[in-house]
Amino acid sequence: DAKTTQPPSMDCAEGRAANLPCNHSTISGNEYVYWYRQIHSQGPQYIIHGLKNNETNEMASLIITEDRKSSTLILPHATLRDTAVYYCIAQSKAAGNKLTFGGGTRVLVKP
Amino acid sequence: DGGITQSPKYLFRKEGQNVTLSCEQNLNHDAMYWYRQDPGQGLRLIYYSQIVNDFQKGDIAEGYSVSREKKESFPLTVTSAQKNPTAFYLCASSIDHASGWETQYFGPGTRLLVL
Numbered sequence: 001d002a003k004t005t006q007p008p009s010m011d012c013a014e015g016r017a018a019n020l021p022c023n024h025s026t027i028s029g030n031e032y033v034y035w036y037r038q039i040h041s042q043g044p045q046y047i048i049h050g051l052k053n054n055e056t057n058e059m060a061s062l063i064i065t066e067d068r069k070s071s072t073l074i075l076p077h078a079t080l081r082d083t084a085v086y087y088c089i090a091q092s093k094a095a096g097n098k099l100t101f102g103g104g105t106r107v108l109v110k111p
Numbered sequence: 112d113g114g115i116t117q118s119p120k121y122l123f124r125k126e127g128q129n130v131t132l133s134c135e136q137n138l139n140h141d142a143m144y145w146y147r148q149d150p151g152q153g154l155r156l157i158y159y160s161q162i163v164n165d166f167q168k169g170d171i172a173e174g175y176s177v178s179r180e181k182k183e184s185f186p187l188t189v190t191s192a193q194k195n196p197t198a199f200y201l202c203a204s205s206i207d208h209a210s211g212w213e214t215q216y217f218g219p220g221t222r223l224l225v226l
Contacts, residue, residue, distance in 0.1 A: 046214050046216060
């Protein structure tokens, strides 16, 4: 799986959009970009994933650059309950579906 | 209510003792996984199983064992050979491996402490 790089932490104001960057410059053509988040002492929660096109669901939007070397997770209106560690993962089927979690970005949403 | 359950929430182990962590899912998922998480760290894969009666070692399988006798159950045993078992253990499952969609869904976790 391609290595991903995320900032270790970031703050966000409640009600504003949170933009979480992720670099995956060595990503290969068959690797998807997945985002999970983990609220303290809970299991990770799936947010969204994509291959080439931008994706949106009820939780977030995922913007993938045309060269696929980076992506941005957007939480459109951050709430205090969005405070969590956010993990960006590049996963290939050849890796046997093993998710490789890095350090993630610790997001603190402030009132 | 569909989902993944793990029990117990907290587990204490004495030196030299084997303990078993339970993971059950009613999502009809084929694949199941066990991860270990140490404080402030990401998750590391211990074992995974893509089908009943078959499982594969992950990145840190030493000192652990698993079984997959039923589709909905994937128990993890932490043996006495695991010298540093204190951690947060997470179980996950995913839909049909062959379909190409591998989103993993996680249980609430079991925190194991050594006395």
